Amino acid sequence: MSTALAEAPQATTASLQVIKRNGTLVGFDPSKISVAVTRAFLAVEGDQAxxxxxxxxxxxxxTDQVLQAISRRLKAGGKVHIEDIQDQVELALMRGGEQKVARAYVLYREEHARQRAQDEPVEAHPHLTVKKANGELAPLDLGLMKLQVEQAAHSLEGIDGESLVEDALRNLYDGIEETGVLSALVMTARGRIEQEPDYSAVTARLLLEQIRLETAGALNLPTDLSLAEVYPRALKAFIHEGIHYELLDEALAAFDLDLxxxxLKPEQDLQFGFLGLQTLYDRYFLHWNHARLELPQVFFMRVAMGLALREDDPNERAIEFYNLLSSFDYMASTPTLFNSGTRHSQLSSCYLTTVQDDLESIYGAIRDNAMLSKWAGGLGNDWTPVRALGSHIKGTNGQSQGVVPFLKVVNDTAVAVNQGGKRKGAVCAYLESWHLDIEEFLELRKNTGDERRRTHDMNTANWVPDLLIERMREDRDWTLFSPSDVIDLHDLYGNAFRERYEHYEELAAxxxxxxxxxxxxxxxxRKMLTVLFETGHPWITFKxxxxxxxxxxxRGVVHSSNLCTEITLNTREDEIAVCNLGSVNLAAHVxxxxxxxxxxxRTVTTAVRMLDNVIDxxxxxxxQARNSNGRHRPVGLGLMGFQDALYKLGTPYASPEAVEFADVAMEQLSYFALRAxxxxxxxxxxxxxxxxxxWHQGILPIxxxxxxxxxxxxxxxxxxxRTRLDWTPVRELIAQNxxxxxxxxxxxxxxxxxxxxGVSQSIEPAYQNLFVKSNLSGEFTVVNPSxxxxxxxxxxxxxxxxxxLKYFDGSVQQIDRIPAELKARYATAFxxxxRWLVEAAARRQKWLDQAQSLNLYMAEPxxxxxxDLYQLAWERGLKTTYYLRSLGATGAEKTAPVAAPQPQVCSIDEPDCEACQ
Structure with missing residues (x-):
């Protein structure tokens, strides 16, 4: 026995018993740990070492770390499973920075597990058979089902593998397709998520096994390899096949694919919950003939390779970018994930356009919408320059029909060009509040009135000047004009707008x-607020x-925001503003x-580099998009998981502490982003x-x-x-570079x-603590794991x-036995x-050079x-607001547990909300 083992706490380990895989008990032998670890090192460094x-x-x-961990867990003797000991070995190797040795140890474990499975006789089901791919019938391998569940439940608590297999068997029939067995396990496990959140991970791991088999078939790889063995082969095979099928950029073949x-880190797959992995499978993984060609880590590496194409050392940068994405510390936006590394690498998220007042420009803008939407971009159109209803048309000596008929065409174009067939096309039309068509614009989303003047499939937003708010507060009049008569108002803001607007009022008088x-x-x-409550539109944004x-x-004027109200970039006739998005997972950094x-x-520094690469x-x-992006190079680094970060801090969303954290976290993120x-x-x-x-003038967002x-x-x-950091070094760096x-x-x-x-959306409060989420990948039970x-x-x-929780619609407030502290911490959005949402948003806005997608929730508006709420948002200096979400005024009488209700105005995961991310 080594010196280390001799010095171990013998009083603790002497009486320790180990549970073997067959259930028998043996005495604990510490020397086996050092032998196994030594073999792992020699597998990496060679026998000569x-x-x-x-x-x-x-x-x-x-060995010392493993013994200490076991001693802490068992105190004065007891029993430990052999798999738990091996888990501790893996953990100790990873903590010690020995990633390659840890991988060798994982391979060693998987090889022995596979050998045990081969040596053991098949445990056949007495009655059920399965149909194999070649059409032959064979007994259902009950032992394989048990092994798959055992592996999926590895290191998770509260999982009843035996009953999971039993319940899955009830969904099988004689002669079922072989692939249907895993599907039955997946369906059974997902049905238990509401009882135990760890079943989400179990379901994800079972799904991962399905994906492994599907991908192996598509790439002609052996199906009996573990993920750790298959990943290096899968990457090379995927790049080869992806280029062959004209899915991938041929430049990816120039990377060192062996390196x-x-x-690749197979262990990162264990981070997935079921919703996350199913979403990737359904909508992100590249496929051919309906078979997926990507495994999760291959997918992240493909995205990283696409973003590293023009780096001086693309291999090194690809690994750096991959490590950030696969860690879940940061995630690129949906268009980047869709298209990075492909032959049409449209990676940008948002496009903003200004429509000029002539037919050529109008229909050119609609064509541009179609082309941009095809490649998965969210659109924001500024329609303010287009003349109002009743305006004179010089060329025909007729009268204009105004903005609304053209918006109907925009609406139908968004439906027809559905982002490359991957999700619904999404566009938002903006109109300034002095436009003569504003009152009809407010009613575009109503369910009553002339259907020819309704746009049910697109979004709308008010572009509100401060002068209107001031006039409203003073209970004064407001004048509506056609832009053809007041053409320069569109490009004015601040005092210049005020002076010119009052001049035009004098001319009208x-x-x-x-x-x-x-x-x-x-x-x-009041009408703006009324239709906002009734239809969820138009959103209120501040010019x-x-x-x-x-x-x-x-260099110009911001004429609108984008589809999701977080982008504030200049637009003009020869420039379509473009923004490239990605988000830091704030929860992972608490x-x-x-x-x-x-x-x-570290996260922000690498993320900004990735975003800057997108532009080139x-x-x-x-x-027009290339012109704008090349000149100005805007990016939009954001955050998500704010609510989960608060859970980790033990802080209620509705509290001064949460507002303070929003301020502190955003200042740090802003500091590192500007420096990067x-x-x-x-x-x-x-x-x-x-x-x-x-920036050139030394004026930062604060x-x-x-x-x-x-x-x-x-x-x-x-x-x-207030500020907390010393911004002098950042100011000096900007002045220098x-x-x-x-x-x-x-x-x-x-x-x-x-x-x-697998975190909460953006800066959103928790929607409910238990509910069924519906999106384009199906319906998913969501339970708050915190x-x-x-x-x-x-x-x-x-x-x-x-x-x-079901009965009270995911709310804990009416459950008497829950402590008050937890009721405050887990209060839901409604x-x-x-006002707490606005206060936290105001603290973030002071650090942002653009804006934020701020949803506002009101149970009984x-x-x-x-x-009061929207005036508060204006007073606090917010640039934009997003959806107003409210609940229905009535509900069913509850005699049994019921499903959670959905908001009245729009669903929590409306497809257009996903257009940017």
């Missing part, structure tokens, strides 16, 4: 402008904050009750239009708040402007990529609690005063509440 000081030291460290294959309408500003505002704080106002700043720094690699469907862009500028050069920007404050009257601006990107940050909805990662963990700690998680 036997007895080396490095190996002896490493073996001693690992990249060895860099003098009769020099005849096509106009005077309305009560308060009544127009002046977007422009006054824009870093690029020296460890031991605090924000892991060093980890966040991107496929541009229209030249400035560092890239030193390496690659500043963006073309940098000179004259706010400083630009003063520009908005100077514009607002007293009482119309109230924002916490410039910025690589005109815009760096924007918080998108992350509706789909948060599902992949709540379950805390209820288990209190001894409160049982079947009665599950039924209570149980939180929406009324006019006064809505008015």
């Amino acid at each position: 036997a007895g080396s000081a490095h190996i002896n030291h490493a073996v001693k460290q690992v 990249l294959g060895e860099a 003098q009769g020099e402008i005849t096509l106009y309408k005077t309305v009560s500003a308060k009544q127009l505002w 002046d904050p977007c422009n006054l704080r824009s870093p690029q106002k020296h 460890q031991d009750g605090k924000l892991d700043v060093q980890r966040l720094e 690699i991107n496929y541009y469907a229209v030249p 862009s400035a560092t890239l500028a030193g390496e690659r050069g500043a963006y073309e239009s940098y000179e004259g920007s706010l 400083d630009s708040l003063n520009l908005l404050k100077e514009h607002r009257n007293e009482g119309n601006f109230s924002v916490d402007t 410039g910025m690589r990107n005109s815009n760096v940050m924007a918080i998108a909805p992350t509706a789909t990529i948060s599902n992949i990662v 709540l379950v963990r805390d209820l288990k700690a209190e001894g409160l998680w049982d079947n009665v609690m599950v039924n209570d 149980e939180i005063d929406a 009324n006019g006064r509440k809505l008015d």
